[in-house]
Amino acid sequence: DAKTTQPTSMDCAEGRAANLPCNHSTISGNEYVYWYRQIHSQGPQYIIHGLKNNETNEMASLIITEDRKSSTLILPHATLRDTAVYYCIVSRSQGNLIFGKGTKLSVKP
């Protein structure tokens, strides 16, 4: 499975949009982009995933570039409860998700 690169940490003001980038330049045509987050001391939580098209659900939006070499997770109105580690994972299926170090997002009042 392709490797991903994410910033170690990011800050975001409460109420503003949080844009979390992810590079996956070696992604293959049949690999999905998955996003999970882990709030302190809890199990990881699924956020969203996509293959080629942009995706949106009740939690977030996922923007994937046309060449699929990078993506951005958007939390439209960040709240303090969105403070967590966000993982971007590239895989053909969820049968073998390899979690990297992720991005620690701190939402500040």
Added chain:
Amino acid sequence: DAGVIQSPRHEVTEMGQEVTLRCKPISGHNSLFWYRQTMMRGLELLIYFNNNVPIDDSGMPEDRFSAKMPNASFSTLKIQPSEPRDSAVYFCASSLAGLGEKLFFGSGTQLSVL
């Protein structure tokens, strides 16, 4: 739905003792995963089952670790004998297998081996 249920939430044991972690997946899910998380190594996939059959156990660290899934609603991860370096948070997750299906994680078991 109660979600993925793991027990115990916390386990403290002494080196050399047997430890058994338990997991009840979400009803109807047919894939089950065991992960381990430490500060040093992050989240690691240990083993996963599909329809109660182990599919990939390449992440199991050594023979001291074993996992079973006797039926669709129960799985165990056993460490025998336990060592201090096994101290970690162990997560169980389940999903409805199929391309792109999301994983639901339990709250984890915090294991401390003294």
